[in-house]
Amino acid sequence: MDNFITNKRYDFENLLSKKHYFRSLMEVLHSNNLLNIREVESIQLQLLDILTEMVGYYTRNKSSSVRVEVANQIMLSICYTIGLFLKSQSTIEESITLIKNKEVKYLFYHGGKVLKAKVDECKRLFLVVKETRLQTENYAYIDTISYGIPLFFKEYDVRFASHETPGSIDYPLAIDEMNLVGIEYIEDYLNKIILENKFCSHFDGSEIKVLLKEFNKDSNHMLINIFQLAVTNYLGCTLIGKDSRSLEIIKGDRTYLKSIMKDLSQVEFRRLILGATEKICKELFIKDKNFTEYINNTVLKITPEIKRCIETNTLEKIFITLGKSEENILKYEDGKSLDDSRFRNITEEIRDCSRVEDKIKIIREEFHSLKDLIDAFSSDCIFDDEFIDIFKALDDFEVALLIKSISNNKALDNYYGTESEKEWHEKFNKYLESLDDTKKVELITISQGISM
Structure with a gap:
């Protein structure tokens, strides 16, 4: 059986749900005859025993029953907590061994310990977010850090709703992992926004402020990612060969960028972009693997848009000139008024x-x-x-x-x-x-x- 599990490992990983890890793993194991029906029924009965115990906690032992919707939510929380423990294992083989050889209550207990550790780690990460936060007037960014994330910690229910993600997380990341929920989503979000903040800290705050204004006069009200705008303009500066840590790109720079990229094949274009990305990390002394990977993935995300703007002669939409405007006058168009x-x-x-x-x-x-x-x-x-x-x-x-x-x-x-x-x-x-x-x-x- 061990050889079979090893051979099927990557097939398993592709089939597993990040939101419902434990349940999807059970389904995959059963469908591949790695858990027989008797083992599945035993696990289900053990889950029901845990649910009964949790319902007692929920009602403070005043009742042995709750609404079906509440029971379903508590069961989802139980399974999510177990999934955290299984995910924490080094390999999927270890997770499967635990399911087959340990009581479900054991998995749930240790899942609770993983959950508590993650909550504590996220509180520490949030302190780092506040220490590295950008001086920006973008409301989604401000509200998410000042109100949304603290609201998550205030309302997150580790016992009965560990799979839920309360709070108000409106500010979009450059690369947001929407398949995660609960504390896993917050952990991923906090780690990534720290990387984004640290990248932006390499540049003059006033330049980033102007960059946002030139991207859109209403940028403070928009759900835009500041890091992505900064990394895009700095990528342009790096491709041009500018040495200073400036985000400034002028009209002549865009003309030059088009001239060096317009005739490149897809392979050559990608090689040029990734080479510039590697240079960015070296210039900013970024060596952390997760950090460099995040920058790379963000650049790869915007690469098709760069290609499209070259083809449509609209590079000014992605490589932005800093300053009031090309003509030194900003024509203001008011937003839509309320009735x-x-x-x-x-x-x-x-x-x-x-x-x-x-x-x-x-x-x-x-x-x-x-x-x-x-x-x-x-x-x-x-x-x-x-x-x-x-x-x-x-x-x-x-x-x-x-x-x-x-x-x-x-x-x-x-x-x-x-x-x-x-x-x-x-x-x-x-x-x-x-x-x-x-x-x-x-x-x-x-x-x-x-x-x-």
């Missing part, structure tokens, strides 16, 4: 909030146009110094848009509208006056480069 009914409901919700932090969260999530934001300022749902806190929560471009919108009407000090309009203008003036002169000039300069 009147929806707008009223949101402003009433804002008005009912007692904490300015909650008002800021609603504004961030619900308003995607400058018009809606300005209308909200004049809707008697924000009061006194709440305006100042909200202005502080805006990014530089949004503040510049407010400056531009007011200056397009009349000078800041002389504009007279409704009482609500006058109030937020006065608070906005107060906020601008609180800034140092350098910052104020920077914001005004940005506003002057916007065409509305």
